[in-house]
Structures are given as C-alpha cells and as structure tokens.
Amino acid sequence: MNAQQWLERTTRDLPAGVAGRVERETRAHLQDAGWPEDADVRAVLGDPEATNEGLRRLYLTAKELEEVTTGGSLRTxxxxxxxxxxxxxxxxxxxxxxxxxxxxxxxxxxxxxxxxxxxxxxxxxxxxxxxxxxxxxxxxxxxxxxxxxxxxxxxxxxxxxxxxxxxxxxxxxxxxxxxxxxxxxxxxxxxx
Structure with a gap:
C-alpha cells in the first residue's frame, strides 16, 4: 500500500482541513524517515484503519462537523x-x-x-x-x-x-x- 492509498483510507470521512493536516504531517514523516512514497508504507505508518479510529477520537467527522455547525460551512x-x-x-x-x-x-x-x-x-x-x-x-x-x-x-x-x-x-x-x-x-x- 503506497502513501496515497494509505492516506485515502486513513482520512476517510474526515473534514478536508483535518485530512490536509494529516496528509502534510504524514508526507513529512515519510520524508524524514527516508521512505519512498510508492513503497509499502504500513511498516512505517501502521494500519490505516487503526489510525482512522484514532483520528476520529481526536477530530469530528465531516458529517458531525456539518451537524454541529448547523446549516452549512461553518455558519456564523x-x-x-x-x-x-x-x-x-x-x-x-x-x-x-x-x-x-x-x-x-x-x-x-x-x-x-x-x-x-x-x-x-x-x-x-x-x-x-x-x-x-x-x-x-x-x-x-x-x-x-x-x-x-x-x-x-x-x-x-x-x-x-x-x-x-x-x-x-x-x-x-x-x-x-x-x-x-x-x-x-x-x-x-x-x-x-
């Protein structure tokens, strides 16, 4: 599983800003580790499903964020x-x-x-x-x-x-x- 596939599974159902942050940090981590992005990244990054569960404990999902913001994109x-x-x-x-x-x-x-x-x-x-x-x-x-x-x-x-x-x-x-x-x-x- 390459980095893009891992990121797609890891950031599933998360808001765009959270997914962007996770992608930037993940790519920086792979670069620091000297790991090529087209190689199997699970050895460095772990299971994408477990990471997604952890991210859901830290952040709201896109659907939860939409419900909380009541009526659209960060309504004020x-x-x-x-x-x-x-x-x-x-x-x-x-x-x-x-x-x-x-x-x-x-x-x-x-x-x-x-x-x-x-x-x-x-x-x-x-x-x-x-x-x-x-x-x-x-x-x-x-x-x-x-x-x-x-x-x-x-x-x-x-x-x-x-x-x-x-x-x-x-x-x-x-x-x-x-x-x-x-x-x-x-x-x-x-x-x-």
Whole structure:
C-alpha cells in the first residue's frame, strides 16, 4: 500500500482541513524517515484503519462537523438555539424568580448569564454547544430533578449527590466533544 492509498483510507470521512493536516504531517514523516512514497508504507505508518479510529477520537467527522455547525460551512449567523439558551430562557427564569421569589430560578439565571459571558469569544459553533449544554443542565436541575426525585421516593439527602454526578458526567462528555470540535475547527480554519 503506497502513501496515497494509505492516506485515502486513513482520512476517510474526515473534514478536508483535518485530512490536509494529516496528509502534510504524514508526507513529512515519510520524508524524514527516508521512505519512498510508492513503497509499502504500513511498516512505517501502521494500519490505516487503526489510525482512522484514532483520528476520529481526536477530530469530528465531516458529517458531525456539518451537524454541529448547523446549516452549512461553518455558519456564523443567527441561530435560534443560541438565542433561546442565551436570552429567552434566562428571561423566563428571571421573570419566574421575580414573580415567585424562587432562589433556584435566580441561581439558574446567574449560571446562564455567566455562561453567556464566558462563551462570548468562542467560535460560534462552540458557543452554541456550550450555551445549549448549560441551558439543558439548568432546565434539568430546575424542572426535571424534582419530578424524578418525587417519582423515585428516595430521601432528599441524596439529591445533591445525584445531581452532582449528572453534572460531572455531562461536563466530562461535553468537554471531550468540545475538544474534538475545537481541534477540528482549528484544522478547518487553517486549510485556507
């Protein structure tokens, strides 16, 4: 298997910027090793399928990137979900907190507005993902957790531990996906 065949199998389903980066680095590695590109490169580069699996753990696939960027090639315009998470839902919670004096709704507003401020300078795709995750966590905490807890009948003393475990799991999953998205966006923006 020559270098071009190896690269085609390795970069299958990856975005163009990621594939370009992998190709540049692979060709540089082969040149440093003094390995001819028309020779069988598996001895130097390894199994292309295993490398593709490793790259998929580091980067989003082209299809995942398209889904995340919602509506085309790295769309940066107006997005309903971002406005819902960053403005509409906090406004509803603020109104609820002012009307009923619910401390939990006020805390939810504070978390969401802090999230808006902290994500302000992120790439639009990453910003949307962070704001939606925060909105879902706050909504789950305010509206879902009490109902689930009432249904289970478990003692209320375990609720903070349960909610902490959910937040830790969600944050861990989101951080891993965000790292893949960040690396993919860097590779895509560098392909110009």
């Amino acid at each position: 315009g107006w997005n309903l979900s971002e406005w819902l998470a960053g403005l509409v839902f906090p406004a509803i919670l603020l109104w609820e907190a002012l009307r009923s004096g619910a401390l939990s709704s006020g805390l939810g507003v504070a978390v969401l507005l802090a999230g808006v401020a902290l994500t302000w300078d992120l790439h639009p795709a990453r910003r949307r993902q962070w704001r939606l995750m925060l909105m879902l966590l706050v909504a789950g905490w305010l509206y879902g957790l009490p109902g689930v807890w009432e249904y289970t009948g478990w003692p209320m003393v375990y609720a903070p531990l349960f909610s902490t475990l959910i937040v830790v799991y969600a944050a861990h999953s989101h951080l891993r996906r965000d790292a893949r998205l960040r690396r993919t966006l860097q590779a895509e923006e560098g392909r110009a």
